[in-house]
Amino acid sequence: MPDGSQRLEATFKCRKLSAYFGDRKIVREVDLDIADRKVTAFMGPSGCGKSTILRTLNRMHESAPDARVEGSVLFSGHELYARGVDPVDVRARIGMVFQKPNPFPKTIFDNVAFAPRLLGLARTRSDLERRVEEALVNVGLWTEVKDRLKDSALGLSGGQQQRLVIARAIAAEPAALLLDEPCSALDPASTARIEELIASLARRLSVVVVTHSLAQARRIADAIAFFHNGEMVEFGPPGQLFEAPSDPRVKDYLVGRTG
Amino acid sequence: MSRKSQRRRRFAERAFRAVATGALVFAAGMFLLLCAGIAALGAEAFLRHEARLEIALDAAVLGVSAQASAAELGTADFRAAVRRAVAEAAAPAADTVSEIELNALISPGAEFALADALSRNSGLLGRSITIDAPLSDAADRYLKESPDARGYARLSAAQQDVIAALKAKGRLSRAFNADFFASGDSSYPELAGVAAGFVGSMFSVGVAILIALPLGVATAVFLEEFAPKNALVDFLEININNLAAVPSIIFGLLGLVVFIIALGMPRSAPIVGGLVLALMTLPTIIIVTRSSLQALPSSLKEGALALGASKLDAVLNPLLPAAAPGIATGVIIGVARALGETAPLILIGMVAFVATPPLNPLEPSSALPVLVYLWAESPETAFAEKTAGAIILLLVLLIVLNGLAAAIRRRANVYRR
Ligand SMILES: Nc1ncnc2c1ncn2[C@@H]1O[C@H](COP(=O)(O)OP(=O)(O)OP(=O)(O)O)[C@@H](O)[C@H]1O
């Protein structure tokens, strides 16, 4: 992977990308282009493989036992699955937020400071504090937690935890961000806040969001990939996908017959 | 139908509660009984009787010249001086008592104290000093058991008269037995103490922790996170689990053969004891560390990996700290077991009679539980209370360790919510 001294085109090009758990093929030969500085939404019925394909984009999938990937993913022109590419480097450049919030059993501050410390991003203590504050402000959590940064992150509510793990991911300064249902536990105000954040992040990097909300996809997505049973059955801008879906499975999903 | 089954279930629950409560009460009762028994006997070990004696350090009585050198003072007959002081203090009751009988009333500790005082200040020769001389074990037991009972087998009637006379003159007192904590072992029960065993135990357990903790945690991390899944590793795992069930005396044998005979390490030394205890504790630490790591949600590791942590980074940072309370609890329980272990230490020679506490783990030493074993075997009845006293000390240490484990668990729970 090239280092980020000059800004790279954070594009993904997936070719014949398949993912397995043991013998079960969960993602089936997906060809997909994700544009730089755009928001791409993954949609589809529950269990269709959205989370799994998302995890192939930063080489998280293979960390599970028996998990295997076939095909190719080019990230800004470089093959992520080439021999000699260290998944640790890939994950440091491509951030990911999981479907279930997973704060570390540490203080709120230490959670957000985790990646800056690990990757050596902050030069001084005050620089570190500035980064933590900025990340927390960005996810709209700062005013709620600024007086309790030394408290356990596990004492936060579910929605607060969800915003905390987003803050933790963006504090790593990724070139691309993969968000798995980032607003599933949030109230409308926090959802709006995260959507704003996604829009502002998309000015600097590419963002992939898994969502079940049609309204949210319509509001934030530049492109939508629709999955069904591990296959990508439709891809396009939200207008086209919602107004004139070409695939019957997408139509069924939109009118609530599946998913 | 549902009503009937509900009644049955309620009955089952009540029966279960009754049985469980019964078991708890039984266990608590037995524990209290044990504590009460040991405390009643052992409390006496912490007190002893002393006689206030005014001892004339007369050159003639001591059998030395008036300007005796230090070397000459080494041969002085302090026993005669003590005897004379007792006879004076108990006069006229002492007139009918033989020298041997008089000697048997006061502990040699008095002579050691006199020799000590003179060697520090030779000007005392020819003067008289007042000391609180510890009574011998026989006299002490006599006073502790039945101060007024006649016909006590271990003291003659004449000796009992002397004690009664000393008591009537207010010479006898019951004092805290500092020797019990400050001294090493002694063949005189009234002078014997746990210091050598205590220090030896601390050295052994310290060495054991220093070796077993890093080695055990590292092994567990390797097996859990890095080891390939193959038959060899499975075999290794099974054997580690089996090691935890091996009788401790086998580890002692191993220590004797490997460390002392093959490697030529010193006998009776806490360093070898520590190595043996480390081997014994290692499987426990490996097992608890692994199960603590397994108990963590996989999302924790994934979260760290997704932020660019390598496997080792993830282990060092969120995983081990999150597993630390579980590991600490297991380690403390392992250490508590090691602290009470006797058999393997006996095999490597830590049963030696050790009068002075070791200054480092290479010096010969005893251990607390070994001391209990040694004293329990001794014929003098006075060692019975010493045994109980040492057991109390051991139990207090174990309770402190377990309290520590409970405190760590509680703190961790608060943090986890
Ligand atoms: N660790 C795993 N081991 C085995 N199978 C798995 C594992 N994780 C997911 N799967 C399977 O992979 C398939 C796709 O799961 P995935 O989590 O990608 O679905 P999803 O589209 O994200 O669903 P949802 O919208 O409910 O989050 C499911 O059938 C699931 O059972």
Ligand SMILES: [Mg+2]
């Ligand atoms: Mg999912």
